[in-house]
Amino acid sequence: MISTLPITLRPHRTLLVIGGCGYIGSHMVKCLLDAGHRVVVLDDLSGGYRDALLGGELVVGDFGERTVLEALFEGRRFDGVLHFASLIQVGESVRDPALYYRSNMAKVLTLLEAMRDHQVPALVFSSSAAVYGEPHYVPIDESHPCTPINPYGMTKHVVETMLRDFAVAYGLRAVALRYFNAAGADPLGRLGERHQPETHLIPLAMQAALGTRPALQVFGRDYDTPDGTCIRDYVHVDDLADAHLLALEYLWSAGPSTSFNLGNGAGFSVQQVIDTVAAVSGVPVPVEEGARRAGDPARLVADAARARQVLGWTPRYGDLETIVRHAWRWEQLRPDARAATRRYGNEQAT
Numbered sequence: 001m002i003s004t005l006p007i008t009l010r011p012h013r014t015l016l017v018i019g020g021c022g023y024i025g026s027h028m029v030k031c032l033l034d035a036g037h038r039v040v041v042l043d044d045l046s047g048g049y050r051d052a053l054l055g056g057e058l059v060v061g062d063f064g065e066r067t068v069l070e071a072l073f074e075g076r077r078f079d080g081v082l083h084f085a086s087l088i089q090v091g092e093s094v095r096d097p098a099l100y101y102r103s104n105m106a107k108v109l110t111l112l113e114a115m116r117d118h119q120v121p122a123l124v125f126s127s128s129a130a131v132y133g134e135p136h137y138v139p140i141d142e143s144h145p146c147t148p149i150n151p152y153g154m155t156k157h158v159v160e161t162m163l164r165d166f167a168v169a170y171g172l173r174a175v176a177l178r179y180f181n182a183a184g185a186d187p188l189g190r191l192g193e194r195h196q197p198e199t200h201l202i203p204l205a206m207q208a209a210l211g212t213r214p215a216l217q218v219f220g221r222d223y224d225t226p227d228g229t230c231i232r233d234y235v236h237v238d239d240l241a242d243a244h245l246l247a248l249e250y251l252w253s254a255g256p257s258t259s260f261n262l263g264n265g266a267g268f269s270v271q272q273v274i275d276t277v278a279a280v281s282g283v284p285v286p287v288e289e290g291a292r293r294a295g296d297p298a299r300l301v302a303d304a305a306r307a308r309q310v311l312g313w314t315p316r317y318g319d320l321e322t323i324v325r326h327a328w329r330w331e332q333l334r335p336d337a338r339a340a341t342r343r344y345g346n347e348q349a350t
């Protein structure tokens, strides 16, 4: 189904990357530029950084404003849209669901209507493992029931439903990619994770090792796992970007709308992450023990066989040590290294 031409020999395209100044979006821009495509980034810089763009053109604006989209779509022809822009904190979505339903759902409807009206042919959407809710079995495949347990996950699930309906009614074809835990950084140290506040385990563990934040909180050591801590599936951010490029190729080859899991299929425990960060950095990670949190399952691991089979996706960086090594390089090189980590929040993910 997918073209067998090497990516470098395929015709160059023009892509709109919404949220391209953020963590995953900036790695996507790098990947598209490396493949020779033309890139326009739309980002309101609410959670992203100008200096995260290695190239392409930046338009600063809110993708939920129809006038912003009209100006973009009237002026040029896009071969596809990659949509990364959303709010991403599960706890915040529980405290302020209206914010999440507005930003992650209502605004996406505006985007889909604009794409439909301008016949933009393909969309790749950043979905999440949060669409599944409590796992009924692991590894989780795409036929697992979708019963999200928080507003963040629900917004992703509803957008996936909108994509399905827009494909049937208007022919707007889309791939939703359900990431598990995005991790790692550009191997050359130019890009990486800079969330404010940071809630992801690997950067938090590294910052605890560096002493730029207090001890890392571990939420529960009594899970039914080999070392008692929760197990998650960490997938390298450059591998995520590769999968997006393959998803575009799939849509351009007339592949029907669908969803794919993206994970490396190997779960790693919180304690394994702590040990790996200590080994890579050469510094012990100070830890503070906490109780279990509501809604944290013991194991969340992807079955990503479909993405491998249908898209031909082959992750390059499956081992935790490489993921942490790249993230550690970024953590030391990032432009805001000291200032940013002083402004930490109080929410933390497993």
Ligand SMILES: NC(=O)c1ccc[n+]([C@@H]2O[C@H](COP(=O)([O-])OP(=O)(O)OC[C@H]3O[C@@H](n4cnc5c(N)ncnc54)[C@H](O)[C@@H]3O)[C@@H](O)[C@H]2O)c1
Pocket: 018, 019, 020, 021, 022, 023, 024, 025, 042, 043, 044, 045, 046, 047, 048, 049, 061, 062, 063, 064, 083, 084, 085, 086, 087, 088, 107, 126, 127, 128, 129, 178, 179, 180, 181, 182, 183, 195
């Ligand atoms: N990071 C993960 O582990 C993970 C896991 C699963 C799913 N996802 C999904 O991947 C996507 C990207 O995540 P990330 O970690 O790169 O987030 P991020 O916060 O680093 O990037 C989001 C970018 O979108 C921009 N943005 C937000 N609202 C906007 C708006 N209204 N208009 C224009 N730009 C806007 C921000 O400025 C930022 O640059 C999100 O949709 C997230 O839900 C991430």
